[in-house]
Ligand SMILES: [Ca+2]
């Protein structure tokens with residue numbers, strides 16, 4: 540009987556300790572690791588099939604927008620916009636892909652270029668990143684006949700999954716939810732093609 544009582548007491552003390560740890564960690568553990576998929580503080584989602592951010596048939600439609608709701612609250616958090624010159628145009632070509640944070644959400648940018656940054660796997664994503672609320676460039680291609688083509692954007696050479704990530708922050712009720720989005724460039728097709736592969740975001744503040 541004594542042993543049983545002691546056992547119950549140990550369970551209760553353990554429960555109290557774990558509750559205290561959770562409340563303590565509410566603000567001190569305010570980060571996510573780029574590429575992490577299994578953590579009880581986070582929600583991971585793998586798109587299958589991956590989402591193509593660009594145009595499947597530019598002859599029909601030269602603009603596209605992907606709405607991303609990463610915390611499943613019915614409110615779009617980020618828009619990815621793609622547009623290109625109609626393929627029938629002669630003498631030049633342009634294509635562009637951007638990401639736009641909505642509401643008070645933010646994305647991590649490269650300070651030198653102002654473009655969307657490529658955050659390596661295992662980097663820590665927290666308040667110390669370079670955050671921006673502006674629409675920024677993922678990739679662009681410009682070509683005019685007689686001139687060399689010009690490409691811009693840090694994602695042009697990211698062709699492998701789960702090596703680099705888009706870092707995001709969703710602000711809800713003034714509390715930041717840090718997360719990452721996986722993206723890669725599919726170079727198997729004739730055109731540029733950026734694929735959203737998966738994402739992960741903190742869930743402990745979900746209301
Ligand atoms: Ca949302």
Ligand SMILES: [Ca+2]
Pocket residue numbers: 585586587588589735736737
């Ligand atoms: Ca996927």
